[in-house]
Amino acid sequence: MARSKEFDEAAVLEKAMLLFLDQGYEKTSMQDLVEHMGIHRRSLYDTFGDKHALFMRSLRLYKSKVDDRLGQAALNAPSALEGIRLVFRAMTDRAPEEPKGCLLVNTAVELGPRDEEAERLTDESFCKLEELLKLLIQRGQANGEIVNELDSQATAESLHTTLLGIRVLARTSAPKEKLLRIASVALSSLEKD
Structure with missing residues (x-):
């Protein structure tokens, strides 16, 4: 007779995700x-497989949280510009007790070129964020709050690159004020005079 699990699978996966975010793969x-995770080694293997399989599940969990939460919040913002600001705030407003950085960016740097699955997941998320930014830029241009002369694709790519830099700096001892200044300069390029 199979034993029932003595732990909440979602809760322990969340713990694994946070540990990977803090320490890397x-x-x-x-x-x-x-x-x-507070579980037995056998339970870990039986439920999640090996370390790589657990990491991929953790990365998918993180990706879904970031993609879903951020995308919906940005699209539901009162204006396109406010949606873009919200994306930048999500990258700069971290509670001191939260692990630093971003699991997607950390994974792209640590594993990307040598792990196809990790590279695919990070690329998907990066492309999704660029598409979100492009959509918000186009929406803002259509309603007159963002400069019309900007190429929406190139601007989305530039903003995304700035966001990647902010995520990397967030992993260091860079002060929050510096991250906010970087975000402010990037956002100022969008606004009409």
């Missing part, structure tokens, strides 16, 4: 995961 050992 390579630095996180199976023992770290067992201790942090």
Whole structure:
């Protein structure tokens, strides 16, 4: 007779995701995961598979949280410009107790070129964010709040690159004020005089 799980799978996956965000893939050992998730090693393997499979599930969880939460909030903002500002605030407004950085960016840098699945997941998320920014720029141009002369695709790519830089800097000891200044300069290029 099979034993029932003695843990909440979603809750322990969330714990694994946060540990990977804090330490990265390579630095996180199976023992770290067992201790942090609060489950037995056998349960970890039976439920999630090996470390790579657990990491991919953690990355998918993070990706869905970021893509869904950010996309919906930005699209539902009172204006296109406010939607773009909201995206930038999401990258700069972290509580001090939260792990620093972004699991997608960290994964792209750490694993991207040598792990096809990780590269595909990070690329999907990056493309989705660029498309969101492009849509918001076009919406803002149509309603007169964003400069019409800007190429929406090139501007979305530039804003996304700035967001990537902010996410990397967020992993360091860079002060929040610096991140806010970078965001402010990027956003000022969109606004009509």
